[in-house]
Amino acid sequence: MAYLQLRDMRKSFGETHVIQGVNLEIAKGEFIVFVGPSGCGKSTLLRLIAGLEPVTSGKLLLDGRDITHMPSGKRDLAMVFQSYALYPHMSVYDNMSFALRLAGVPKDEIRTKVEYAARQLNLAQYLERTPKELSGGQRQRVAIGRAIVRAPKVFLFDEPLSNLDAALRGNTRVEIHKLHVALGATTIYVTHDQVEAMTLADRVVVLRDGRIEQVGSPLDLYDHPASQFVAQFIGMPS
Numbered sequence: 001m002a003y004l005q006l007r008d009m010r011k012s013f014g015e016t017h018v019i020q021g022v023n024l025e026i027a028k029g030e031f032i033v034f035v036g037p038s039g040c041g042k043s044t045l046l047r048l049i050a051g052l053e054p055v056t057s058g059k060l061l062l063d064g065r066d067i068t069h070m071p072s073g074k075r076d077l078a079m080v081f082q083s084y085a086l087y088p089h090m091s092v093y094d095n096m097s098f099a100l101r102l103a104g105v106p107k108d109e110i111r112t113k114v115e116y117a118a119r120q121l122n123l124a125q126y127l128e129r130t131p132k133e134l135s136g137g138q139r140q141r142v143a144i145g146r147a148i149v150r151a152p153k154v155f156l157f158d159e160p161l162s163n164l165d166a167a168l169r170g171n172t173r174v175e176i177h178k179l180h181v182a183l184g185a186t187t188i189y190v191t192h193d194q195v196e197a198m199t200l201a202d203r204v205v206v207l208r209d210g211r212i213e214q215v216g217s218p219l220d221l222y223d224h225p226a227s228q229f230v231a232q233f234i235g236m237p238s
């Protein structure tokens, strides 16, 4: 049975129909990448899943439960924002523990969770620093750490590497994938970069104007692009 189900999800802003009927079933543990050109609706679809934006119509089910109208904070999903979303005046430890403190988790339990996440992310020796004392890649790992400590059912990433330089982007991409495997997590990852999509994904979802153009493994898309649009997007002549 699918772990996360998107059923005919739609989103309009006034007369602008941004998401136009998306159906998708995601299995537990899958690494799904939403890819497509700027403006095709990737971030909006992710925000609908996260509950940061109400749907216009359609349904969203997680682990058999209808979460379509559940508030974002109760969904058991964690969205990883770009690293500039860190609190600049707080230590790495406080940044990573913030959500747990708000939720009233006991102090020693918080410490155990933050230290575990810090070890997974090679941040153990940086817990007392503030974000400005870290490199861009380390900051992005703190942003990921904030999600890990909550042990969410699903991780949502929106272009997490776009603030990093090319060399760091490659490393961090590998780290994110390792982490996904280590945590056995279900992940939805948004990018406009076809290399990221093809190297990270179990399945790639190609979006075009708010609709799914094709879903498949990187190899499927490479060997059997459903359209000229997909072929061009993944950089293959057809």
Ligand code: ADP
Residues within 6 Å of the ligand: 013, 016, 018, 036, 037, 038, 039, 040, 041, 042, 043, 044, 045
């Ligand atoms: P992507 O992440 O693929 O670049 P977005 O999901 O950010 O695309 O945006 C898709 C379309 O929806 C764009 O045309 C954008 O202008 C529009 N859009 C996004 N959010 C809003 C909003 N809050 N109000 C009006 N239009 C929006």
Ligand code: MG
Residues within 6 Å of the ligand: 042, 043, 044
């Ligand atoms: Mg976007």
